[in-house]
Amino acid sequence: MSSKNNIKAIANRIRDIPDFPKKGIIFKDITPLLSDIETFRISVKEMAAPHMDQYIDVVVGIESRGFIFGAPIAEILGCSFVPVRKPGKLPAKTKSVSYELEYGKDSLEIHEDAIHAGQKILIVDDLLATGGTAEATCKLVNKLKGNILGFTVLIELEFLKGREKLKQYNVHSLVKY
Ligand code: AMP
Numbered sequence: 001m002s003s004k005n006n007i008k009a010i011a012n013r014i015r016d017i018p019d020f021p022k023k024g025i026i027f028k029d030i031t032p033l034l035s036d037i038e039t040f041r042i043s044v045k046e047m048a049a050p051h052m053d054q055y056i057d058v059v060v061g062i063e064s065r066g067f068i069f070g071a072p073i074a075e076i077l078g079c080s081f082v083p084v085r086k087p088g089k090l091p092a093k094t095k096s097v098s099y100e101l102e103y104g105k106d107s108l109e110i111h112e113d114a115i116h117a118g119q120k121i122l123i124v125d126d127l128l129a130t131g132g133t134a135e136a137t138c139k140l141v142n143k144l145k146g147n148i149l150g151f152t153v154l155i156e157l158e159f160l161k162g163r164e165k166l167k168q169y170n171v172h173s174l175v176k177y
Contacts, residue, residue: 044072057119065126082114099136110140117145127155131162
């Protein structure tokens with residue numbers, strides 16, 4: 001299948017759930033995609049594709065749906081996988097970054113020994129919306145002096161302009177709304 005047809009097949013398996021988790025939000029539900037192994041395989045392959053010729057040391061996956069795509073992408077690229085998690089979930093010593101949400105604040109954590117200075121990093125998540133989560137993850141990786149080569153997501157909500165927060169990075173998305 002051509003890459004264009006692959007993207008169509010992926011988009012066909014993303015379901016809109018209106019007013020979840022709260023009124024006014026259209027939740028992009030990827031469970032129909034995950035339940036079809038062929039489409040899941042294609043998604044992982046297309047997300048990894050721009051990085052096949054780069055040398056990546058570490059794929060960083062963002063909790064929780066970033067783990068689903070991040071781990072198989074790390075496997076394809078032949079590198080290690082590091083999770084970025086919500087507060088209180090990682091057992092060893094962590095670095096933490098707080099970021100603004102629409103209402104209030106949230107934070108993300110990474111194990112402080114997870115990345116070594118200068119390692120080449122690819123960050124993975126399922127969806128880029130306002131870019132707050134992605135920007136916080138970049139800050140965590142920068143704290144550990146990782147060298148961010150790219151950010152890859154399955155879905156980009158372009159109207160929320162998350163990409164503007166990630167101007168200095170190479171952002172790759174498959175399905176755009
Ligand atoms: P943001 O920080 O605004 O870019 O939000 C990105 C994170 O929130 C990702 O980890 C997504 O999983 C989740 N997210 C935000 N908006 C949606 C949406 N409309 N549908 C599904 N997940 C979303």
